[in-house]
Amino acid sequence: MTKPLTGAQIMCEALIREGVEVMFGIPGGAIMPFYYAMWDYRDRLRHVLCRHEQGAGHAAEGYARATGKIGVCIGTSGPGATNLVTPIADAMMDSTPLLAITGQVGSHVLGKDAFQETDITGITMPITKHNYLVKNVDELAYVFKEAIYIATTGRPGPVLIDITKDAMQKTTVPNWDIKLNLPGYKPTYQGNRRQIREAIKLLINAKKPLILAGHGIIMAGAHRELQEFAERLRIPVITTLHGIGAIPENHPLCIGMPGMHGWVHVNRAIQECDVLFNIGGRFDDRVTGKASTFAPHARIIHVDIDPSEIGKNVRVDVPIVGDARLVLQALLEDLPPPSELAELHTHASDWMEHIREMQDKHQGKQQYKNRAAMANMALPPHDVYEALSRTLNARGNYRVVTDVGQHQMWAAQLIDWNHGPRTHITSGGAGTMGFAVPAALGVAIACPNETVWAIVGDGGFQMTNQEMATIVQEGLKNIKVAVINNGYLGMVRQWQELFENKRYSGTPLSGPNFAKLAEAYGWKGLTVERSEDVQDAIDEAYATDGPVLIDFRVEREVNVFPMVPQNKSIGEMILSETQA
Amino acid sequence: MKKHTIVALLQDRPGVLSRVIGLIRRRGYNIESLAVGHSETPGVSRITIVVESEDVEQVVKQLYRLIEVLKVSDVTDDPTVEREMTMLKLHAPPAVRHEIISMCSVFGARIVDVGSNTMIIEMTGTPAKVENFIEVVRPYGIKEMMRTGRIAMVRGARGHNASEYVEPTTNGAAVPALN
Numbered sequence: 005m006t007k008p009l010t011g012a013q014i015m016c017e018a019l020i021r022e023g024v025e026v027m028f029g030i031p032g033g034a035i036m037p038f039y040y041a042m043w044d045y046r047d048r049l050r051h052v053l054c055r056h057e058q059g060a061g062h063a064a065e066g067y068a069r070a071t072g073k074i075g076v077c078i079g080t081s082g083p084g085a086t087n088l089v090t091p092i093a094d095a096m097m098d099s100t101p102l103l104a105i106t107g108q109v110g111s112h113v114l115g116k117d118a119f120q121e122t123d124i125t126g127i128t129m130p131i132t133k134h135n136y137l138v139k140n141v142d143e144l145a146y147v148f149k150e151a152i153y154i155a156t157t158g159r160p161g162p163v164l165i166d167i168t169k170d171a172m173q174k175t176t177v178p179n180w181d182i183k184l185n186l187p188g189y190k191p192t193y194q195g196n197r198r199q200i201r202e203a204i205k206l207l208i209n210a211k212k213p214l215i216l217a218g219h220g221i222i223m224a225g226a227h228r229e230l231q232e233f234a235e236r237l238r239i240p241v242i243t244t245l246h247g248i249g250a251i252p253e254n255h256p257l258c259i260g261m262p263g264m265h266g267w268v269h270v271n272r273a274i275q276e277c278d279v280l281f282n283i284g285g286r287f288d289d290r291v292t293g294k295a296s297t298f299a300p301h302a303r304i305i306h307v308d309i310d311p312s313e314i315g316k317n318v319r320v321d322v323p324i325v326g327d328a329r330l331v332l333q334a335l336l337e338d339l340p341p342p343s344e345l346a347e348l349h350t351h352a353s354d355w356m357e358h359i360r361e362m363q364d365k366h367q368g369k370q371q372y373k374n375r376a377a378m379a380n381m382a383l384p385p386h387d388v389y390e391a392l393s394r395t396l397n398a399r400g401n402y403r404v405v406t407d408v409g410q411h412q413m414w415a416a417q418l419i420d421w422n423h424g425p426r427t428h429i430t431s432g433g434a435g436t437m438g439f440a441v442p443a444a445l446g447v448a449i450a451c452p453n454e455t456v457w458a459i460v461g462d463g464g465f466q467m468t469n470q471e472m473a474t475i476v477q478e479g480l481k482n483i484k485v486a487v488i489n490n491g492y493l494g495m496v497r498q499w500q501e502l503f504e505n506k507r508y509s510g511t512p513l514s515g516p517n518f519a520k521l522a523e524a525y526g527w528k529g530l531t532v533e534r535s536e537d538v539q540d541a542i543d544e545a546y547a548t549d550g551p552v553l554i555d556f557r558v559e560r561e562v563n564v565f566p567m568v569p570q571n572k573s574i575g576e577m578i579l580s581e582t583q584a
Numbered sequence: 585m586k587k588h589t590i591v592a593l594l595q596d597r598p599g600v601l602s603r604v605i606g607l608i609r610r611r612g613y614n615i616e617s618l619a620v621g622h623s624e625t626p627g628v629s630r631i632t633i634v635v636e637s638e639d640v641e642q643v644v645k646q647l648y649r650l651i652e653v654l655k656v657s658d659v660t661d662d663p664t665v666e667r668e669m670t671m672l673k674l675h676a677p678p679a680v681r682h683e684i685i686s687m688c689s690v691f692g693a694r695i696v697d698v699g700s701n702t703m704i705i706e707m708t709g710t711p712a713k714v715e716n717f718i719e720v721v722r723p724y725g726i727k728e729m730m731r732t733g734r735i736a737m738v739r740g741a742r743g744h745n746a747s748e749y750v751e752p753t754t755n756g757a758a759v760p761a762l763n
Contacts, residue, residue: 125599129606134651137598154651187749188595188654312645 011141011172012041015105016049018148021180024076026050026067026449027105028060032080033120035107037172052449052478055470057084059442061091062468065100066446069429070403072223074101074156075446081107082120085166086127090436092162093131097433098246099219101160103152104128111139111168125166133161141171145178153184158191159310160223191309195326200334202322203281203305208340210279211351213239214302216262216291219246219432220284220309222425226329227251230283233332236339238352240359242270244285245416246432249425259359260367263291264568265413267370269362271566271574274299283307284328287317288433297573307331366579370565371418377580381559385411385488387535388556389418392457392486395542397422403447404457406430407440407464409495411488413564415459438467441485445471448480455546456482462489462515472525475551484545485553487518490560498563502578522553530554587616588640588660589736590633593623593746595652603650604631613637617668619733625746628654632735654749663739669708669732670718671696675725676703684724691717702727 009017015038019027027049031039042051054060057079064075075095079088085106095102109118125137134154136147147165155163207213221230227250234241234251240259241251251258262270271293274280280302285291287306292298295317305322306314314323324331339345371386378384396402397420404419406412408431421428429447431439444458465487475483497511519529528548532541532555545552566577594600601620608615616634623630637643640658647656676684676698684703688695693707707717711734718729737743 126602129599129603130610133649186651189651310649312642312649314645316642316645 006177008175008177010037010041010175011144011167012037013044014141014144014176014178015148015167015172016041016045017178018145019076020045020048022074022148022152024049024074026052027076027078028052028054028063028067028446029078029105030054030057030060030080030084032084032107034081034109034169035078035084035105037169038078038105038107038167041172052445052474054442054445054474056468057087058090058438059445059468059471059474061088061102061104062094062436062439062442063446063449063471064102065091065095065098065439066405066429066443067450068095068100068102068446069443070426070447070450072225072426074103074152076103076105078105079107080120081109081124082122084120085122085124089127089131092128092164094431094434094436094439095162096131096133098431099160099223100162101156102162103155104162104164106164106166107172108137108166108168110170112170114139114168124164128164131162132164135164136166138165138167138171141174141176144171145180146182149182150184150186154186154189158189192311192325193309193327193330195307195324195331195334197334199322199324200331201338203324204335204338204340206279206303206305206322207237207239207281208345208348210348212277212355213237213279213281213352214273214277215239215241216244216280216282216285217241217247217250218244218282218285220307220328221247221250222284224284224328225425226284226332227425229329229332229336231255233336236336236342237345238349238356239281240273240356242274244288244291245430247285248416248421248428249423252422252424253420254422257356259363261416263574264293264570265417265564265566266574267363267417268366268566268577268579269359271568271577272362273359274302275573275575277302279303279305281305283332286313289317292317293568293574294571297575366566369579378559378562381562382534383532383538383556383558384535385414385490385556385558385562386418388486388488388538388558389414391538391542392459393419395539395546396457399455399546401453402427402455402457403451404428404459405440405444405447407458407460408435408437409461409464409493410490410498410564411459411461411494413495414488417564437461437464440464441468442471444483444485445475445478445480448475448483449478452482454482455484458483458485460485460487461494462487462491462518463493463513465518466515469521472522472527472551472553476526481550483551485522485551487553487555489515489518489555489557490562491515492560495564497561501561501563502567502581503569518553518555528552531557533557585636585638586660587634587636588658589664589666589734590635590640590644590656591659591736591738591744592631592633592647592656593654593744593749594629594631595654596622596627596629597652600629600650600652601631603652604633604647607646607650608633608635608643611637611643613643617733619735623744623746628746628749630744630746632733634734654746655744657738657744659736659738664736665739666710666734666736667708668711668714668734669706670714671730672705672707672718672721672726673728674703674705674721675701675727677701680724684721687720691720693717
């Protein structure tokens with residue numbers, strides 16, 4: 005191609021070449037040349053106008069998390085760029101491939117406090133996998149190629165490209181054939197074979213082995229390999245918050261979620277196990293509790309694509325750097341034949357029996373059954389989740405996006421996640437309230453034939469609910485929002501109740517009538533105040549050809565149990581209020 | 585806390601030093617000394633950082649996460665040659681100049697400027713020797729002092745050759761030097 009293009013046109017062409025189809029953003033002065041060029045590409049590059057750049061960023065994250073493809077968000081210079089900071093940090097913590105494109109003031113006024121100038125590359129340096137300030141139109145084609153490569157390979161993450169207005173306006177003949185020059189970036193995909201054999205040796209000689217499946221399984225698309233490996237050795241599988249979907253929860257080997265709000269039997273199993281095989285998880289402190297007391301009897305095998313994660317939080321006996329899927333394939337290849345695994349299988353069934361006994365003893369009390377404490381409540385939150393779980397599993401074809409807080413933990417605990425990877429999407433590492441509604445927007449665009457549920461607390465909902473307008477403008481009908489409305493910033497209130505003598509400082513929260521608010525946006529809005537109306541409302545949401553919000557006015561002061569207090573061993577769980 | 589000497593090779597792109605420093609700052613470690621400059625290979629910078637840290641292994645691993653970092657080593661316990669340079673402006677009236685000059689010759693320091701009441705002295709050596717020299721001349725009155733960061737190089741064949749990290753461009757297209 006010898007035709008000269010403007011920088012902005014090169015940006016559009018580069019995105020199309022990298023397979024980008026959708027972008028979420030808001031225009032402004034410095035990014036206007038990009039929007040000018042975008043108009044000519046609108047049949048191939050869909051632009052979704054969000055109501056706040058934070059919403060655009062989370063929508064791009066939702067799109068990326070649902071598909072595994074890169075999510076793209078756009079903001080102008082200054083406040084447009086700084087509003088993207090939260091989703092960028094969120095994407096960094098949750099290893100989400102995100103490309104943030106920001107306009108910057110003209111290169112001649114750079115650093116002179118020009119109108120809407122902010123040093124966004126400086127601001128985002130610690131929260132991006134990499135970032136760029138482009139002042140020269142000749143660099144654009146190369147930078148976009150390199151940026152998307154970095155964002156989507158190895159351990160994925162956010163990359164920001166800040167482009168001066170003049171670089172978008174100038175013209176050049178783009179060179180698309182420049183080879184990537186990244187001598188300092190060579191992700192390791194294949195696990196070390198010797199370490200893999202070492203891992204197998206540990207696992208087949210274990211009496212109480214456990215697999216801890218993390219986000220890496222989902223991102224690498226390694227769920228089939230994981231299931232096969234677990235089945236061949238008959239090892240129980242734990243799924244972290246981001247590992248939900250790595251193995252169906254109705255699989256006989258899946259035992260559930262560990263950690264701060266994990267199940268008692270899972271945490272106890274970790275404390276008892278003799279080999280812990282973590283694949284694609286990063287031993288987050290919400291999983292380990294007090295790290296020095298974590299899995300005290302276990303030899304630990306840790307597979308991670310990011311070498312800096314290995315040994316960061318817990319000691320590791322067998323480190324394997326590599327892609328979860330390729331490592332599991334190698335493990336499967338090197339497994340001894342079933343005839344040699346008989347002894348292991350005997351131990352495995354004893355071990356599993358022991359775990360299931362603990363599960364029978366504890367989990368039901370926390371779930372739906374035997375909830376004596378909730379007998380007099382008009383609408384305990386658990387009833388909402390019970391109905392949602394039943395409905396989602398009966399109807400299938402869903403994605404669920406959750407926000408941050410009590411409702412998020414209940415969703416992880418109380419919904420039976422049987423429908424595979426990428427069906428449960430949440431803000432984990434960063435814990436970003438306000439994630440759910442805009443992320444659901446991105447998921448709904450990525451999955452137009454599925455029903456996308458956003459489950460969100462009344463606190464998080466009020467942070468980003470203006471994206472309801474975007475959802476209407478885009479004509480998205482496959483979004484249903486369940487507000488778990490308890491009139492508090494509930495998780496903080498729970499900590500205040502349990503550890504601060506019910507000093508409810510800054511947690512009681514009012515809101516508008518959410519159903520009416522939804523109606524004002526052109527949605528259908530429903531309000532549910534009694535358990536017996538929950539299922540009807542969910543059915544009505546499904547029957548409605550358009551976005552629906554259900555305001556579930558749940559009992560206000562219900563706590564998430566079980567719970568491990570911060571910095572305590574996961575062996576010390578609180579099971580009810582009286583224990584705190 | 586132990587002092588660690590870290591040597592790193594970096595792609596010479598804008599902002600790379602800021603990324604490296606930011607990563608160390610994030611963990612609240614204080615940088616005692618820093619020296620940065622070109623390596624023997626065009627396009628590759630070399631830095632020596634001295635940092636007080638409990639967990640330097642984690643810092644090294646995280647430095648590798650930076651896209652433009654080519655190689656990082658903690659050379660604290662390796663056999664290295666370490667050098668540092670200082671320039672001192674001393675209060676040096678004619679009466680004491682002879683003493684100062686003889687002190688300089690003992691330490692191998694050089695006098696690079698003489699004013700009516702001052703002398704500027706340049707001295708290069710191991711950090712300990714530089715320290716020693718400074719203490720010896722301090723009684724004369726140090727009006728100004730400037731120390732470069734420490735630079736370190738591992739002895740013998742093992743080390744930090746940068747050329748292996750730079751691939752020659754094969755298709756003839758020049759990789760744009762970003763800015």
